[in-house]
Amino acid sequence: MKKITIQSHLEVYDDMHELPQDARDLMLKAIEAREAAYAPYSEFHVGAAILLAQGEIIKGNNQENASYPSGLCAERTAIYYAGANFPDVQIMAMAISAKAKNKETPDPIPPCGACRQAIAEYEVKQKAPIPLYFMGGRGKILKSASLENLLPLLFTHDYL
Numbered sequence: 001m002k003k004i005t006i007q008s009h010l011e012v013y014d015d016m017h018e019l020p021q022d023a024r025d026l027m028l029k030a031i032e033a034r035e036a037a038y039a040p041y042s043e044f045h046v047g048a049a050i051l052l053a054q055g056e057i058i059k060g061n062n063q064e065n066a067s068y069p070s071g072l073c074a075e076r077t078a079i080y081y082a083g084a085n086f087p088d089v090q091i092m093a094m095a096i097s098a099k100a101k102n103k104e105t106p107d108p109i110p111p112c113g114a115c116r117q118a119i120a121e122y123e124v125k126q127k128a129p130i131p132l133y134f135m136g137g138r139g140k141i142l143k144s145a146s147l148e149n150l151l152p153l154l155f156t157h158d159y160l
């Protein structure tokens with residue numbers, strides 16, 4: 001028996017002002033998207049913004065449903081839009097912000113497992129890392145240089 005160690009490294013930014021300009025602009029779009037989230041059941045609002053290679057920014061937010069499992073997370077709303085409408089354009093970065101209506105969310109809030117798997121699909125497809133910036137409603141921002149850094153041992157098409 002042997003053991004292996006898998007490590008993730010992330011960058012921590014104290015607040016939005018510390019981010020480079022392009023990342024700050026993208027996070028502002030994620031916040032804008034978050035403010036338009038449709039989340040009447042959880043009252044947990046999430047916004048995502050994706051920067052495409054030609055400079056276009058795609059926004060997505062969580063879309064809930066009275067039939068709860070029919071809803072969709074912000075990250076997947078955004079990335080499926082990008083995949084559907086810009087299938088051949090490289091995704092350069094993604095920013096995410098999440099805020100609960102009745103609770104302070106000062107800590108960085110990472111994408112859920114299902115969204116990581118969905119984003120991974122596009123990272124593998126484009127053969128280039130997707131840097132991810134994520135935060136709560138305010139405060140610190142974490143940056144992961146790639147999706148795989150957040151989801152080691154990816155399940156990909158290679159196994160099919």
Ligand code: THU
Pocket residue numbers: 039042044045046061062063064071072073074075110111112115
């Ligand atoms: N949600 C997201 O939009 N992204 C995530 O990564 C985690 C959760 C949404 C789904 C649901 O509308 C609400 O947040 C509460 O789970």
